[in-house]
Amino acid sequence: MNKWMIYGANGYTGELIAREAVRRGMSPVLSGRNAEKIRPLAEELSLEFQAFPLNDQAADHLKEIDLVLHCAGPFEITSALMIEACLSAETDYLDITGEVSVFEHTHSQHERAKEKGIVLCSGVGFDVVPTDCIALKLKEEMPDATELSLGFDSDSGISPGTFKTMIQGLGSGSMHRKNGVLEAVPIGKQRRIIDFGRGSRSAMGIPWGDVSTAFYTTGIPNISAWIPMPKAQLYSARLMGAAGPLLATDWVKEKLEKQVEKRIKGPDSDLRANSPAYIWGEAKNRKGVIKVARIQTANVYDLTVYSSLEIVCRLLEKKIEGGSYTPAGLFGSNLVESLPGSGTFEIDSFFPY
Incomplete structure (x- = not known):
C-alpha cells in the first residue's frame, strides 16, 4: 500500500488538506519541523506523524514514503531542501507554492528527477x-x-x-x-x-x-x-x-x-x-x-485542498515517468473541471x- 506524507500539516492549508484527506478515508503521515505542533492534530485524526527539520538527514525520514505533499512555506526557503530529500529517497514531490523562483528551480531538476524515476510537480494548489x-x-x-x-x-x-x-x-x-x-x-x-x-x-x-x-x-x-x-x-x-x-x-x-x-x-x-x-x-x-x-x-483555499488531493490520488494510483511537470502537463486542461x-x-x- 502506498504511503504518503503532508509536510507542514500544522499550517493553515496543510491542516485543511489533512482533515479532508481523513474525511475521504485517506491516511497521510503528518509531518513538520515541530513535534509539539504536529502531535495534537495527528492524535485528533488518528494518524501517524513524524517531526524532522529540512536538512541533510531529511531523506532518512522519507525511505518508506512514496510521495510528499510539501505545504511548509515560505517555499523559496524550504522547497529546494525538500526536493533534495525526495531525490535522495526517490520519493515523488508535490508542493502548493506560487513563487516563480521555486517553479524555475523545480523545472531545473527535470533531468535528475527523470534519472531517479520520480515526479516533481510544484504548484498543485490554487497556485497554479x-x-x-x-x-x-x-x-x-x-x-x-x-x-x-x-x-x-x-x-x-x-x-x-x-x-x-x-x-x-x-x-x-x-x-x-x-x-x-x-x-x-x-x-x-x-x-x-x-x-x-x-x-x-x-x-x-x-x-x-x-x-x-x-x-x-x-x-x-x-x-x-x-x-x-x-x-x-x-x-x-x-x-x-x-x-x-x-x-x-x-x-x-x-x-x-x-x-x-x-x-x-x-x-x-x-x-x-x-x-x-x-x-x-x-x-x-x-x-x-x-x-x-x-x-x-x-x-x-478549498480548491487547493481539492486539487492537491486529486493529484496525490492520481499519482499514487498510476506510475508516471520521472521528471518535472506542471499540473496541466501531468493531467490535462480538464483537471480543473x-x-x-x-x-x-x-x-x-x-x-x-
Whole structure:
C-alpha cells in the first residue's frame, strides 16, 4: 500500500488538506519541523506523524514514503531542501507554492528527477492549477498563440502562510515572460481592463507563478499574470515599488512576520464557502485573433485542498515517468473541471477587423 506524507500539516492549508484527506478515508503521515505542533492534530485524526527539520538527514525520514505533499512555506526557503530529500529517497514531490523562483528551480531538476524515476510537480494548489489548466486549454484552442495573459479574481481572504510568502517577496517588483525569457517589471506598471468573470475591472500585472509554469505547459513565449486592482490601489502599488529596497530588508520582513503570527488566522469555512474564484485567460496570435477562456472554481483555499488531493490520488494510483511537470502537463486542461466547485470552460473568440 502506498504511503504518503503532508509536510507542514500544522499550517493553515496543510491542516485543511489533512482533515479532508481523513474525511475521504485517506491516511497521510503528518509531518513538520515541530513535534509539539504536529502531535495534537495527528492524535485528533488518528494518524501517524513524524517531526524532522529540512536538512541533510531529511531523506532518512522519507525511505518508506512514496510521495510528499510539501505545504511548509515560505517555499523559496524550504522547497529546494525538500526536493533534495525526495531525490535522495526517490520519493515523488508535490508542493502548493506560487513563487516563480521555486517553479524555475523545480523545472531545473527535470533531468535528475527523470534519472531517479520520480515526479516533481510544484504548484498543485490554487497556485497554479486553474490558471495552468486555462493556459493549456487556450493553447489547444489556439496552437499558434504567441501571447498569453492569465489571471483571477476572488474575495478569498488570506492565510498566515500566504501572507508570509508575500512578505518574503516584498521589494522584488513584478515579472512577466517576454520572448521566452523572464523579465522584471516595476510593480504597478502593467495596467489594463479585464473581465475576469463578474464584470470589467481595472487590473494590475503580478509576478504569479504562471509566468514560469505556463511557458513549460504551452511553449507560448510571452506571458503575463493579472489580478483586479482599483486605480487608487494601483497608485499605491507603484509607491510601494519605489520603496522596494527598504521593504526587502530582513529587519522589515522579520517585524512584519511577527505581526502575521499574532494577527492573521486565515479565512473560516463560511467565508471560503461564499467566496468562489473567477479564472480568466486570453491568448493572441500574430494575426490578431484573440481567444478568451473563463471558469469559476471553489474558493482559492478549498480548491487547493481539492486539487492537491486529486493529484496525490492520481499519482499514487498510476506510475508516471520521472521528471518535472506542471499540473496541466501531468493531467490535462480538464483537471480543473473535475474538481468540486468548478464549472466548465467558457470560450470566446474575437477577430480583428
